[in-house]
Amino acid sequence: MGSLDGRVAIITGAGRGIGREHALLFAREGASVVVNDLGGANDGSGSDTGPAQRVVDEITAAGGKAVASTGDVADWRGAADLVELAVETFGRLDVLVNNAGILRDAFIAGMDESQWDAVISVHLKGHFAPLRHAAAHWRARAKAGEAVNAAVVNTASASGTFLPNAGQANYGAAKAGIAALTQVAAEELDRYGVRVNAIAPIARTRLTLATPGMGALFAQEVAEGEFDAFSPANISPMVAYLAGEKCPFTGKLFAVQGGAISELGGWHEVRTAQTDGPWNIDDIHAQLTT
Template sequence: MSGICSGRVAVVTGAGRGLGRAHAMALAAEGAAVVVNDLGAGPGGEGHSASPAERVAEEIRARGGRAVAHGGDIATAEGAASLTALALETYGRLDALVNNAGFLRDRMLVNLGEDDWDAVVHVHLKGHFLPLKHAAAHWRAEAKAGRTPQARVVNTTSGAGLLGSVGQGNYAAAKAGIVGLTLVAAAELGRYGVCVNAIAPAARTRMTETTFPEAMAAPRDGTFDAMSPANVSPLVAWLASAGSDGVTGHVFETEAGRITVMEGWHPGPTADRGDRWTPAEAGEAVRGLLAGARPPRPVYGAG
């Protein structure tokens, strides 16, 4: 390992399993002290156990790294505040926040209950906002005290948030919201020395291995495991390092050995008549514009 995170302190949410665990292990291997957060909930958000976070923290320490477990609910103000506080109390600083926690409750829209909507939006979107808010408040205070940090935030969106995904209206909406939050945070926090980016990973986790079992299966012949969560973590470690200075406000799609800069919404064909349209004229103009527009990428699971 290159040690690109030596001397830094990173917080990783949802780090008891899957992608979060892989991120925590990679950051520790690169020299970071890691606050390993995980509520220990089931695949649909049920239950609570401190053991997943504690196991990962112990695994890092057994390999000679530094880690402490945090079992609080980061989608609550108290849990998110205690997350930042634990990093500062244990290691005296906070340099990077990796927001990763989440779960699924998939339903087609007509079957999607309000509780399932609220729970998924809560853990993904609010679970990004609150840790970011508390970490940002600390970094702003540091900057105003003349100690401008080299702070980093790595948020986790999804292809579902970028393109949509059939049967995942709640998850797709929350993940799309994370992109908006990332862009706003990058614009607001740059003055305090904070770079904010998001990744849209594809990897084998508790969420994906049940939704896409064939695509996520590990190979049995010893060939490259394209869907291993560990394939995503090197990008996360670099984005969390001081070496990513100046890289902010971006979304990176990443899986296997591929990294793609996602370019988001850009203006396409435009018509301007210089006056108000009638409905019929607007419809005719739209059809003409669409004929020259780039077709949208298909929604996951459509057709």
């Protein structure tokens, strides 16, 4: 018996890297998996049906259940089609793992509009659009009297949450937005039996290898038989746990890397300046700097 027996899951960006590891583990744990991947390059350009189909072939060859989807998750109709594919193929949807992403790094003063728009679209809209259509599916089931036990796992990042990275204003802003979206969705969807959490993974992928200042770290070779702390396979067990029916968490963000899982906290009060009347600018300075 696997921990996800009978669960139906959509995993976006599942053709390579972390998403591929999610799909393979979910299938081994008994889930039926919709493997979504546009098959584009690191910057989101192009498309290729091969990555998603190869993961499906690997799952089915091992006796699992999977179907490929190569639609664009940032496209409203494409996101609706993705949810419909899960329902039409496997009867319902229980888990949505939003993982698809791209990079178009640039410093703020040199970033052009297309670099900003593309990253915000794929990451932030590419999380929201599938979430919106999945939420409608779960709401309909709940209103029909079904006891829904569903889960969403979003993919945030250290960049934009606890480790801002220069050159990634677009990526960091999108990932911070995903963390906020996770908390709002957790509040809204609880009434329908849906838990919503997010991870901030640190692992070796096409994107991290291409990140300035980080590629050399992730590219370090590991001797055979030693624990590979940056293997993307280290991330997937936590995602499978969050997707399971027994997981109690919602509205949480977890940093996941190697052998460490850390629950993260968001913005919190550090100090408070107070006045009994109108603010004086010099008083603000005095209170906040002493």
